[in-house]
Amino acid sequence: MSKGTILVVGSNATQLEAQGGGTITIGQFLNETAVPLMAVVAAGYDFVLATPTGEKPHMDRDSDALIYFANDDAARTRARDFFNNDPAMNRVRTVRSVIDEGLDRFAGVFFPGGHAPVVDVMQDPDVREVLRHFHTKNKPTAAICHGPISVLAELGNAREFRAALINGDKAKARELATGWQYAGYRMTVFSRSEEEYAEDNVFHAKLLFNMPDALEAAGAEVVTTDQNFTSHVIVDRELVTAQNPMSDHELASKFIAALDRAV
Template sequence: MENQRHILMILTSHDKMEDTDNKTGVWLGEMTDPYYKFIDAGYQVLFASPLGGEPPIDPMSKLTEHVTASNRRFIDDSIAQSQFKDTLSLDNILSSAFDAVFIPGGHGPLWDLSRHPDVSRLLQDFIKEGKPVGAVCHGPAALLALAKDHPDYLVGKKLTAFTNVEEKLVFRNDHIPYQLETKLQELGADFSSALIPFAVHVVQDGNLVTGQNPLSAGPTASKIIELLEGLNEQNLEL
């Protein structure tokens, strides 16, 4: 399919929390909900991560109360499983091969995606090329890597992410290097959140689309699809 859209999905490689034996990693539903939104729209998705290979999955996201329909679909999807177990290393990725980038959460991005040079390089390139950038929950930590090279990028930028209140409610507040909401605000972001913790909240600022929490993952991906279809319509008009 010549005009098929290609989405780069950047996943964390980090699995350790601080001052606890509890593990972290990719929050499964924040990956699978957007993945199938893109797949069902006819797009192709490529998984990449800082270390390549199979990323860790946050054990909490496998618990019954967090299992989504897309999680169950993923378990039975041999193609997606194979791709997940063999993600490409970020240093092998060029933005020119993709139409958009999407970054799921899980606490892992607070450590690795927030300071990885290839995350900064790729986000800079996607932004320069006018392509959508999506991130959900702790995924917006990747914007911190970009802000190290471009301190002005986050100033006044409308966005959201996992909130300080939500962090306390999941009892991980003492096991993370910083609170993402606070860090983004310190860098000048115009941060907003839902009135009720864990409710769906998606913010769009130009080509940047961010979601607050796991329930916001699918809607964030849907907004990226809307942006891409809008770009497609514009291209047809030229």
């Protein structure tokens, strides 16, 4: 018998705007999706995967790499098999349809990482309803790497807020973020220096804004580690956030602990 059901809000984005024009090919990160979810299932929970369009998230091709699994090929294979073949990973719903059926049945919500949520989830109006429900009900809300950017969707004008970030208008962004439900929360996200590494060595292109700037403009207290790509997780009230791919196991452990306390 399941201990409860987790809502997983994934992204459908495959391209991210870059400075100077053009796009960067992106997706949902393999380990940041599969490792926490496999741990959640092993802990006795099940899950429902929902995305804005109801289509399955695209796996970021750069994430299918041994470096994200401590060079353990068996672990990578298990994660890949889970992402590709697990039944719940392939019964994808729209976020809207899940809301319409009622959110009370969910014990918590999880936002996987990869750059994809920066495109669609962070400005999706249906995700706003999800975030408001879990905040109001004080239910565990977890996100990893770029996943924490998803909590900006709670803003009633999230699309305008994102546009202000792209335009470099921080004053406008701060004005638009008035009343954000997570203002004052301590949280973490993919750091400025980690993003610079990805821009220089993976994308060979610059993003239009970085994640700490975005969350800080909305009123978050963003805390990242000085040493890149080391595990770092922050728990503040119902919110559990993890900084980078190497935080996958710690994020899973702390999210499960929060779920167990809440059920």
